[in-house]
Amino acid sequence: MEGLSVGSVLLTGCDGGLGLGLLKGLLEQPSPPQHLFAACLDPQGKAVNEVALGFPSVVVLPLDVTDPNSIKAAVRKVQEKVGSAGLNVLINTTCTRRRSTLATETAENMTLVYATNTIGPLQTSQAFLPLLKEAAEAERQQGMSCSRAAIINISSILGSIAAAEAWEERQDVSYRCSKAALNMLTKCLALEYGDSGILCVSVDPGCVTPPLGQGMGPVTMEESVQGILQLLARLSATSNGTFWDWRGQSLPW
Numbered sequence: 001m002e003g004l005s006v007g008s009v010l011l012t013g014c015d016g017g018l019g020l021g022l023l024k025g026l027l028e029q030p031s032p033p034q035h036l037f038a039a040c041l042d043p044q045g046k047a048v049n050e051v052a053l054g055f056p057s058v059v060v061l062p063l064d065v066t067d068p069n070s071i072k073a074a075v076r077k078v079q080e081k082v083g084s085a086g087l088n089v090l091i092n093t094t095c096t097r098r099r100s101t102l103a104t105e106t107a108e109n110m111t112l113v114y115a116t117n118t119i120g121p122l123q124t125s126q127a128f129l130p131l132l133k134e135a136a137e138a139e140r141q142q143g144m145s146c147s148r149a150a151i152i153n154i155s156s157i158l159g160s161i162a163a164a165e166a167w168e169e170r171q172d173v174s175y176r177c178s179k180a181a182l183n184m185l186t187k188c189l190a191l192e193y194g195d196s197g198i199l200c201v202s203v204d205p206g207c208v209t210p211p212l213g214q215g216m217g218p219v220t221m222e223e224s225v226q227g228i229l230q231l232l233a234r235l236s237a238t239s240n241g242t243f244w245d246w247r248g249q250s251l252p253w
Contacts, residue, residue: 003029003030003031003229003233004026004029004146004147004229004230004232004233005029005030005031005147005233006033006088006089006146006147007033007034007035007082007085007088007135007147008033008034008035008036008037008078008081008082008085008086008087008088008089008135009026009033009035009036009037009087009088009089009090009091010037010039010074010078010087010089010090010091010128011023011026011036011037011038011039011091011093012039012063012065012091012092012093012094012120012124013039013040013093013094013095014038014039014040014048014060014093015040015041015042015045015047015048016045016047017093017095018093018095018154018205018221018224018225019038019039019091019093019094020047020048020051021221021222021224021225022091022093022225022228022229023036023038023048023051023052023058024051024225025222025225025226025228025229026229027051027055027057027058029229032055032057033057033088034057035057035059035078035081035082036055036057036058036059037058037059037061037074037077037078037081038051038052038058038059038060038061039061039062039063039074040060040061040062040063041062041063041064042062043060043061043062048060059077059078059081061074061077061078062074063124065092065094065116065120065121065123065124066115066116066119066120066123068123068127071123071124071127072127074127075127075128075131078128078131079131082131082135084134084138085134085135085138086130086131086132086133086134086135086136086137086138086149087128087131087132087134087135087149088132088135088139088146088147088148088149088150089146089149089150089151089152089232090124090125090128090132090150090151090152091152091154092120092121092124092125092151092152092153092154093154094116094117094120094121095116095117095154096112096113096116096117097113097117097172097174097175098112098113098172098174098175099170099172100171100172100173100174101171101173102171102173105173105174109174110173110174110177110178112174113174113175113177113178114174114177114178114181116178117175117178117179117181117182118178118181118182118185121153121182121185122185125151125185125189129193129198132149132150132151132193132196132198133149133196133197133198135148135149136148136149136196136197136198137197139197140197143236143237144194144197144198144199144235144236144237144239144240145199145235145236146199146232146233146235148197148199149196149197149198149199150198150199150200150201150232150235151186151189151193151198151199151200151201152201152203152232153182153183153185153186153189153200153201153202153203154202154203154205155179155182155183155186155202155203155204155243156175156176156179156204156205157204157245157251158170158172158175158176158179159176159177159178159179159180159181159182159183160180160183160243160251160252160253161180161253162252162253163251163252182202183202183243183253186200186201186202186241186243187241187253189241190240190241191241194240194241199235199236199237199239199240200240200241201235201239201240201241201242201243201244202242202243202244203228203231203243203244203245203246204243204244204245204246204251205219205224205228205245205246206219206223206224206227206245206246206247207219219246223246224246227245227246227247227248228246230248231244231246231248234248
């Protein structure tokens with residue numbers, strides 16, 4: 001299958017985990033992005049800088065998705081690099097979770113998890129909208145695709161109300177609720193930004209680690225990353241406002 005071909009990508013959460021895995025995967029594509037922005041809480045981190053070493057296309061930049069000033073600063077840095085071409089793809093990967101049961105869940109946990117998992121992608125998407133619109137306008141002859149302009153929200157099957165998988169293995173109420181809210185945010189973004197040519201989808205990367213039970217994994221980081229990138233390469237207008245897993249299968253809300 002042809003790899004993902006896109007001019008510029010910003011990944012949040014590149015300190016480790018899936019964000020770092022996607023950064024590696026994008027660099028291994030047949031045609032890597034001309035501009036690849038690896039956003040981190042710690043831009044001096046060893047892991048991300050080892051991956052970026054030797055790749056002048058990679059810009060490691062600081063970004064705290066819960067801090068509006070940090071987001072604005074990141075937008076300015078990206079704009080300096082991409083100019084009028086805009087930003088083709090924003091992948092909201094940053095995520096946090098706190099182990100809990102329904103009996104032990106707290107307002108503090110809910111607030112902290114929502115701030116990162118739901119409000120963070122909202123604020124980041126809002127701030128980068130002008131650059132995404134520029135990219136969509138620059139490629140207006142194309143249909144909707146990641147090559148034109150897209151917001152990809154990394155969600156979870158645990159946020160699916162219809163599926164409600166792995167309840168016995170892991171309740172994690174704040175995490176589940178934050179991902180369900182993220183899925184609604186994806187739908188809202190698709191409804192509002194779709195007319196501007198910006199594709200918006202939610203993606204479940206699978207249970208990379210630890211395994212959550214039957215149907216949930218485990219899946220290696222490499223499998224998840226390759227599956228996600230193959231999915232992104234074939235998304236189109238009919239995918240706008242939908243929910244997928246790393247294997248390219250449609251998921252219920």
